[in-house]
Amino acid sequence: MLGVDERDGSLRFAGTVKVELKPRPLAELEKKAAKLLRDDPPFYNPLPCEKDRDFVWLAPELVVEASFLEWTPSGEVRHPVFQGMRDDKPATAVTEETVVDVDEPESLPQAKGTTRASPGRAGTLVIAGVKVSNAERIIDDVTRLKKIDLVRYYDEIAEFALPYLKERPVSLVRAPEGIHGELFFQKHEERSKIPGITRLPVEMHPGHPPLLVVDHHEALIGLAQMNVVELHSWNAVQPDLDHPDRFILDLDPDPELSWQMMVDAATLSKVLLDEIGLKSFI
Known part of the structure; x- marks a missing residue:
């Protein structure tokens, strides 16, 4: 468990991290920990008790260094x-420390075939005015695609995608550890600012932070920089979010079904929609 000191001297629970040490350093850590045992949590906001799981509390005297993506709204x-x-x-x-980007040690060449790309500081590339860090990081271990491939793909499809994203709030799926790592949804901007993103008035979604809309090329590239691999747009446009103007029929096949059967199902669905007068696309 991790903790950070607040300004008033209290200790805030700040998440957990897996400690990976070789046998000798690990044995030394266990000896130190044994001398720091206590009966109650040191945090003012400890984790709730879990059934069939016991916590071992320590006095907060051991210091670790950990890198991380960002601070969550809960701290x-x-x-x-x-x-x-x-x-x-x-x-x-x-x-609590301010989050900073960690760049790769080698600079990248200017992207070919686009006037929107230019080299930035060491380890960065600037596309559509957005600094792309860690561009050479592998995001798919199977295809060996890199983060820069995702960024350039978003750059190329921007003119076609933006008309279908305009004025529609989006939910984002982020993959900071690659598509085979942990994925998480995000509906609001939280602490990391997204370049070019449109923030809707809070009155449109009372009790929540502003909804996000991707109206600009810069925002789409900013999402790629933040490792967004999926964009789920609402079926209504702002400001009238209570009345959708479209619906999406998502076919989730059983793994045993063939691709041809899925093609046939999608085609049949379109035929049925056409018959009732609904214009549809596959």
């Missing part, structure tokens, strides 16, 4: 990665 780290133990600073010096 926890998203997708943390353990980097090592720290003996050079006291636990009381650990506070």
Whole structure:
């Protein structure tokens, strides 16, 4: 479990991270931990008790270094990665730090075939005015596609995709660890600002942060920079979000069905929709 000190001196629970150490350092850590046992949690916002699971509480004196994607609205780290133990600073010096981009060490050449791409700082490429970091990171272990491939794809389809995204709130599926890692949905901007994104008035979705709309090329590239692999747009356009102007029929086949059977099912669905006067597309 991770914690950070608040300004008033209290300790906030900030998530969990898997500690990966070799046998000797791990044994040393266990010895230190054994001397720090306590009966109650040190956090003012501890995790709730779970059935058939016991927590071992320690005095907050051990310091670790962890990289992570961002701070969540609840004050926890998203997708943390353990980097090592720290003996050079006291636990009381650990506070919430500002998130910064970590760039790759080598610069990338300017993208060919587009006037919207230009080289940026070391490890970055600028496309449609958006800085793309970690562009060479593999996002699909099977095809070996890289993050820059996703960015360039969004860049190429922008003029065709934007008319179908315009004025429609979107839900995003992000894959910060690649498409085979953990995926999560996001409906609001949270703490990471998305370049070019449109934020709808909060009155349109009372009790929640502003809904997001992808109206500009820059926003689409910004989503690729944030590892967004799916965009699910609403079936209504703002400001009248209570009255959809379209519907999407999503066919989820059994894995045992052949592709041809799916093609036949989609074609038959279109025929039925055409017969009742609904214009449809496959």
